[in-house]
Amino acid sequence: MNIFSIYNPDIVAVHTTCLSEVIGDDIPTIIKKSRDEGKIPEGKVVIHANTPSFVGSNVTGFANMCTAFVTYLAEKSGGTTTPTNVFPGWLDPSDMREIKRLAAELRAPITLCPDTSDVLDLPQTGIYEMYPKGGTTLAQLKGLGDSPRTIALGKFTAHPAAEALEKKCGVPFDALDAPIGLTNTDLFIDALRQAAGVEVPASIEAERGRLLDAMSDIGQYFHNVPVAIFGDPDTVIAVTRFALELGMVPKYVFTGATGKAFENRVNELLDGPIPPAIVKAQADLLELHERIKADPVKLIIGNTHGKHIARAEDIPLVRVGFPILDRIGHRLFPTVGYRGAMRLLEKFSDAMLDYRDRTCSEEWFELVQ
Amino acid sequence: MPNITILEERQAQVLRKEDPGQVACGKRSVAGSVSQRACVFCGSRVVLYPIADALHVVHGPIGCAAYTWDIRGAQSSGPQLHRNSFSTDLQEKDVIFGGEKKLAAALRELIAATRPKAAFVYSTCIAGIIGDDVPAVCKSLTAELGLPVISVESPGFSGTKKDGYRAACDAIYQLVGTGDTSQIGPHSINLLGEFNIAGETWLMKDYFRRIGIEVVSCITGDGRVEEIRRCHGARLNLVQCSGSMMHLAQRLEKDYGIPFRRVSFFGIEDTAAAIYDTAAIFGNADIERRARDLVGQELARIQPELRRYRKILKGKKAAIYVGGAFKAFSLVRALRTLGMRTVLVGSQTGNPQDYAQLKELCDPGTVIVDDSNPLELAKFCLELDVDLFIGGVKERPIAYKLGIGFCDHNHERKEALAGFEGMLNFAKEVHASVMSPIWKFTPRRSKQLHFQA
Incomplete structure (x- = not known):
């Protein structure tokens, strides 16, 4: 209640800790109860992922939360939307921004999830923003299930969420490595080209050529x-x-x-x-x-x-x-x-x-x- | 910042100097408020961390150790063992079947490999909740290996960061009284709650050496197990970080009759007062004369430069948000030395006496907060139009995003800010940040569009 009254988010992502796991807190039940008691305001969303420190590593926690986006939020409405889903895995905000730039250059619409650009790399505006303009929106997360294809960039941090989405909504996926280096970037660009049905523009060919040079x-x-x-x-x-x-x-x-x-x-x-x-x-x-x-x-x-x-x-x-x-x-x-x-x-x-x-x-x- | 409201449960923890009554404090943080505080384990870890020839083993899953790995700029003149965050890396099966055997095995291996003078074993949430008998493991290994293996009772859920300080004091106390004190002279002290951040302990030890006072131990800055073992032989305890070390000072007074004084080495006034008071307590004319000489020399050395900074910084406004309130007093005074005014001040762990004193000390209009959160801090910084924020690592992004100068006065600081030399460093750092040309480009100060239509 306090979170909603002071910070007023649209969505709260609950990460469990060692303690809540061991004392056996049942998060879905707590979420449901809070909703029934009116502690979660109408139209607000609460999701959770199991992330105790004693299971796996930081990578496990990241993958679990990405998977939670899918299992809680992705929907298959019947219609198919154009954007290709791109799950970038564990990268810097500058990398997310670059993936979006490449996709724009290809004229391939994508939904990037998660997307930390314009969240972790905010410009200095003189305002301390709790909710910067960047990031994947709730509507985009819901729309993941209607996408024709997912490109998942990383076995550990991106593939699990893509598998969950295939299972839940039948969206097939390309299981690639992170697009670092020549071949890995080629594979990503090619997968995106095919998924979006576009041609690779000369500008990207030239970029690749400069790298090779x-x-x-x-x-x-x-x-x-x-x-x-x-x-x-x-x-x-x-x-x-x-x-x-x-x-x-x-x-x-x-x-x-x-x-x-x-x-x-x-x-x-x-x-x-x-x-x-x-x-x-x-x-x-x-x-x-x-x-x-x-x-x-x-x-x-x-x-x-x-x-x-x-x-x-x-x-x-x-x-x-x-x-x-x-x-x-x-x-x-x-x-x-x-x-x-x-x-x-x-x-x-x-x-x-x-x-x-x-x-x-x-x-x-x-x-x- | 759009209208930020103070949570109803927190209203009593925020007031202006003119307001009647006192700041409410010492409360558990309000759920959902997003406190700037840390957990019990973290409290223990940061207090014991600077003991450089001890082994520090975190009994829990890897996260607790990873996030407290090499996080304090607490320097050691010798061993660097303390900078490692060893962990038992508890896994799911350990949570189910217990981690005592793993802990014992880790301790045997690490003690053989690193040859420490003592070992501290920190209990985390998990160790506490799965019911591992850490004290029993420590006791049996102490007997087996012939060195003190000390249990630190610090499960994260067992209170606030302050309770972690207390657990650390209790752990230290297991060493106290076990060393030989026969060589300790009558003019001798311990420095409690001084952590040698950026080498500050060395400055203080130098002052006391120069006036003829023996420092038996510093707890825990540049700390050594042997020194702690014989600290009960000192005649006086000087307590700097009272939030963390009052408990130890009180125990030493009760069990060994060692009196204590709260002192601060931040700012000229407080440093001089600490040295004079200490000298006066020993009632020795030679020490008192040397104390006056020392303060005179040091002031003469730094005053001309300080005056230059004061001229530039006069009238600038500052916000202070620190862990312990006692440090806040010194900072208010140190800023006054620089001609600056404190308009917002608060702490994570202050007690009622602290806040009463703070209220007394501050200028009219100053806002005082206990256990604040990022939104409140941002709101007041803008409302009060501050030029400088003094805080720790969690406050830095708030200041920078608002376009406000920042001075790190927490344990990550890179410059020695204590003592006379530290006051000069403080002035330099405040000056560098407040007067940086960068701020004039930020929207808060530029007040104009950078691309004219």
């Missing part, structure tokens, strides 16, 4: 470079693929999240003429550090928590993932799409070349590279 220009610095990649599973899977496209050799591919699916997917990607990598789910940074100490890499790609290893072993770290705790930029510039790949390319090469300029002997210190 940059990759060819700078590929010499990446070829056979051993790297460690760690972080949330969907990000790591997609970044690993991009690293392979650049000729890097992923040596350690780690995530803290649970699930054999991670190891299987990464090993599928690594299936080629490259030296064997150590791929681990439910791994920790202590192990990664020990392994890097014993057998080093030239570059670490991961989130902020990698900075201890990077400093101790003097190895450059490129930050990728959400959220990054100690650097600006991730909410401003995307990692996804061809532009995101260009930005990663810049970050990878800057990190390695800065390191080289700082550490190489005088005769190798060059003006032009």
Whole structure:
């Protein structure tokens, strides 16, 4: 009642905690009772997801809430609406914005769910806004069930909600990885092209071409470079693929999240003429550090928590993932799409070349590279 | 900000200086209000965190440890063990079958690997509710491993953050009285509730060294287990963060007859008063003379620069929202030193005496709040047209989105703000934020359209 009287939201999403799970709070019953007693005003929506800390990881909680949007709200009204559903998974607001830009460029209408752009990256307007203009609307969430197709970008964070929607409303889905790097972006653009029945415009072809051109220009610095990649599973899977496209050799591919699916997917990607990598789910940074100490890499790609290893072993770290705790930029510039790949390319090469300029002997210190 | 109303249950927790009566406080947060407070576990964790040669193990699911990992800028001059947030990572099956064995195994492994001087085991909500007997596990491991393994009774649901402080004091107290005090001299103190954020403890220890007072232990800034073991040998306790450490000070007074004084090292007036009062208590002419010399030297060093800042900042208005009310007093005074006026002040955990004193101290028109929420804070900042917000990490986005300067005075702060040197740092930081050229572009100050029609 207090939430509705002071904050007046249209929808309240209830996340359970360890405590409410163990004492056995039955959230659907509490929601129903509150509605019957008039504590939830007419026209207001309350949904919930089970998110106790002792089951799975942060990724599990995210996927559960995305699934709750579908199970509580998606409806099949009989009519079919045009927008393709895009479930972006665990990304930065800048990435959500980039996905919407790409779709607009393709002239493919989409419903992005969830959508943190214009929510977590608000402009400075002088107003402290509780309900910014961005985000997926309730009407859009209801409409998910009438869409002809869903594109789900990430095995751990996006596929579960897409599966739930297929089950509930019969909307088929493309199960893709996050659109990071060349191939993953190609796959996303192609899936969207087909779902929306549109042609890929020259502008997007040109964007892709510029990325490929940059990759060819700078590929010499990446070829056979051993790297460690760690972080949330969907990000790591997609970044690993991009690293392979650049000729890097992923040596350690780690995530803290649970699930054999991670190891299987990464090993599928690594299936080629490259030296064997150590791929681990439910791994920790202590192990990664020990392994890097014993057998080093030239570059670490991961989130902020990698900075201890990077400093101790003097190895450059490129930050990728959400959220990054100690650097600006991730909410401003995307990692996804061809532009995101260009930005990663810049970050990878800057990190390695800065390191080289700082550490190489005088005769190798060059003006032009 | 459109008309924000204060929740009816919270009306008594907000008033203006002129209003009759006192601010209601010490209440549980109102459900649905969205308090800025944290839980019992968090209270314990932040108080014990700076003890650098102890092992800190969070007995619960991974979230409690992950979100309190390396979160305080509490520096250590030696070991860095405290910055790790070890966890028993309780899973569903542990919730069903109990986590005691897992806890014992984790402690054995971690103690062997890190060789700490003591171990603190924090009970989280889950440990509390599944009924793990954490004290029993700690007791048996203390006997088995020959070092203190201390249970911190901090399940999140068992009260407010304040109860977490109390649990931390009780945990510390298990070490007190176990060390040798024979070498401690008559002019000796403990610093309680000083956490060495950005190296502040080192500044204070330096002041006391210079006036001939021995600091036996600092609890818990740059803390060491051995120092805590012998803290009962000190002759006086200085309590800085009273919200967290009053309980420990009272126990030390009751059991060991050590008197305590509430002091603050924020701002010139309070720092000087703390040093003079401490010197006076020992009644030693040499110490008192050295105290006067020290204050004189330090003031002479910082005054010219402070005056320059004061000239620029005079008349600017500030909002203060901090954890403990005692710090708010110092901040009101420190801002006055800079010529600034406090128009909104509040705390998460102040008690009735605190609020009475705050009301007395403040200028007419000042709004006083207890256990506030983001909407109230935003509303008052705009209504009172403040130039600066002093708060912690949760208040920062409120200030920045409104286009208001911000000074982090919570435990994430990066600059030492205590002592004389800290006052100068405070002035620099306030100046840098309030006078930043960025604010003049923000809508609140620019008052004009940036693209003319």
